[in-house]
Amino acid sequence: MNTTLEKSMADDNKLVIFDTTLRDGEQSPGASMTKAEKLRIAKSLEKMKVDVIEAGFAIASPGDFEAVKGIADTIMDSRICSLARALDKDIDRAAEALAGANASRIHTFIATSPIHMKYKLQMEADAVIEQAVRAVKRARSHTEDVEFSCEDAGRSEIDFLCRIIEAAINAGASTINIPDTVGYAIPEQFGQTIKTLIERIPNSDKAIFSVHCHNDLGLAVANSLSAVSHGARQVECTINGLGERAGNASLEEVVMAVRTRSDLFKVSTGIDTSQIVPASKLVSTITGFPVQPNKAIVGANAFAHESGIHQDGVLKHRETYEIMKAEDVGWHANSLVLGKHSGRNAFRTRIEELGISLESETELNRAFAAFKDLADKKHEIFDEDLHALLSNTRNVEADEIYKLVCLSVCSETGVTPLARVTLLVNGEELSAESEGGGPVDATYRAIEKLAGSGVNLQLYSVNAITSGTDSQGEVTVRLEKGGRIVNGLGADTDIVIASAKAYLDALNLMGLNDKKAHPQGDV
Ligand code: KIV
Numbered sequence: 063m064n065t066t067l068e069k070s071m072a073d074d075n076k077l078v079i080f081d082t083t084l085r086d087g088e089q090s091p092g093a094s095m096t097k098a099e100k101l102r103i104a105k106s107l108e109k110m111k112v113d114v115i116e117a118g119f120a121i122a123s124p125g126d127f128e129a130v131k132g133i134a135d136t137i138m139d140s141r142i143c144s145l146a147r148a149l150d151k152d153i154d155r156a157a158e159a160l161a162g163a164n165a166s167r168i169h170t171f172i173a174t175s176p177i178h179m180k181y182k183l184q185m186e187a188d189a190v191i192e193q194a195v196r197a198v199k200r201a202r203s204h205t206e207d208v209e210f211s212c213e214d215a216g217r218s219e220i221d222f223l224c225r226i227i228e229a230a231i232n233a234g235a236s237t238i239n240i241p242d243t244v245g246y247a248i249p250e251q252f253g254q255t256i257k258t259l260i261e262r263i264p265n266s267d268k269a270i271f272s273v274h275c276h277n278d279l280g281l282a283v284a285n286s287l288s289a290v291s292h293g294a295r296q297v298e299c300t301i302n303g304l305g306e307r308a309g310n311a312s313l314e315e316v317v318m319a320v321r322t323r324s325d326l327f328k329v330s331t332g333i334d335t336s337q338i339v340p341a342s343k344l345v346s347t348i349t350g351f352p353v354q355p356n357k358a359i360v361g362a363n364a365f366a367h368e369s370g371i372h373q374d375g376v377l378k379h380r381e382t383y384e385i386m387k388a389e390d391v392g393w394h395a396n397s398l399v400l401g402k403h404s405g406r407n408a409f410r411t412r413i414e415e416l417g418i419s420l421e422s423e424t425e426l427n428r429a430f431a432a433f434k435d436l437a438d439k440k441h442e443i444f445d446e447d448l449h450a451l452l453s454n455t456r457n458v459e460a461d462e463i464y465k466l467v468c469l470s471v472c473s474e475t476g477v478t479p480l481a482r483v484t485l486l487v488n489g490e491e492l493s494a495e496s497e498g499g500g501p502v503d504a505t506y507r508a509i510e511k512l513a514g515s516g517v518n519l520q521l522y523s524v525n526a527i528t529s530g531t532d533s534q535g536e537v538t539v540r541l542e543k544g545g546r547i548v549n550g551l552g553a554d555t556d557i558v559i560a561s562a563k564a565y566l567d568a569l570n571l572m573g574l575n576d577k578k579a580h581p582q583g584d585v
């Protein structure tokens with residue numbers, strides 16, 4: 063047991079930050095991550111001093127199990143949690159994945175709203191309480207730290223919540239989570255619910271009350287903060303607000319709100335806020351979900367003052383228009399890290415500092431070769447470039463079906479663009495050419511002549527990774543087929559090549575057989 067963690071979590075004014083980027087965040091359509099990518103994110107969360115990392119839903123698939131296990135075996139300073147439905151098999155699988163953790167938590171849940179109990183669970187209220195109690199006891203037989211969630215608490219009856227929560231605490235749950243699963247709550251009302259539960263449940267002092275808010279009405283952060291004002295001492299949140307549908311409460315907004323308005327919130331988090339922007343960029347690069355420029359805290363414009371009056375004010379006295387310092391959340395930490403002449407050791411050291419571990423010398427050699435290639439085209443290599451470069455190694459672990467050998471595109475004023483592409487398809491070299499509306503369209507058509515995948519392109523976006531015209535372009539494509547959605551990523555100083563890489567990355571992911579159970583599906 064990690065005593066530092068235990069002590070800090072027991073402090074009345076401590077707001078426990080429970081990050082679920084790797085579990086609920088991964089439930090965003092197309093945001094699935096590999097084990098290595100999850101590990102990189104877990105390391106950055108640990109560096110940020112997140113208290114609890116929900117690493118996944120161990121029973122969902124062998125891949126999810128391995129990811130939770132890998133994180134549990136590696137991360138030392140944050141508590142590692144796995145989600146489990148209120149079923150013995152889920153709880154035992156979670157415990158197995160968490161066995162190597164320094165500090166672990168099993169998070170078990172069952173739905174408590176009339177609509178979920180009637181239609182999804184098809185269970186009577188008493189049977190739901192019985193199953194919850196059994197689940198908490200089973201989880202306690204594996205670990206001392208058990209969290210119990212009332213799924214769809216936002217639409218549950220308060221009397222029933224009081225009954226089931228009292229029973230769960232008696233059974234040994236030390237954290238009680240109140241999720242607004244469908245994002246239905248309104249701040250004042252949600253805060254009052256938390257207050258009522260804490261006041262009415264006789265053993266409420268034996269547990270930390272937590273909230274987990276979804277953003278369907280854009281109120282996830284506001285609801286979470288209202289809950290904190292009314293006694294909640296854990297907030298479940300995600301980097302960049304990633305998560306099922308409209309997402310979860312964003313970690314960076316919750317953390318910076320309680321810190322900036324410490325006059326109102328009598329709590330503090332243990333978060334190292336300078337790690338917020340690097341973590342946001344990492345999550346965005348890995349998932350392919352770009353951060354909107356006007357997103358609070360981590361958007362590119364969050365600290366940019368356009369109007370002359372504002373600029374003048376900030377120059378005269380920063381606080382005229384700024385309530386937070388950009389550097390406090392990790393902006394401007396961007397230093398030139400490596401260049402053309404950097405050697406293998408410098409490269410290895412820097413990627414280790416970024417929390418990226420390469421599993422073998424072969425992988426390091428491959429990454430170093432890609433770095434040298436990039437350094438030839440782009441003289442200044444920033445951390446963001448390294449993250450993008452390393453993200454491309456996911457292709458290697460993904461058992462590629464398609465590999466880009468060469469691409470040539472003719473794009474000229476007044477002439478229809480033409481792309482010629484050569485791919486390795488399951489090891490066989492094949493070429494095709496196609497015209498298109500633009501160079502990217504022509505490239506994708508040529509690829510499809512070889513792949514014949516039948517996928518639908520749902521999203522295509524390109525972002526400059528750093529500033530300057532020599533920046534790498536990072537392309538995200540979202541492909542759909544038969545209801546399955548995957549995001550592909552590609553980065554290159556040539557955006558047409560980046561586009562081809564992203565499309566092939568997505569096709570390769572589409573080919574993977576990684577069907578997994580959804581935690582909130584049928585029990
Ligand atoms: O939104 C939700 O209810 C959840 C639970 C499983 C905590 O994600």
Ligand code: ZN
Pocket residue numbers: 086241243274276306
């Ligand atoms: Zn959720």
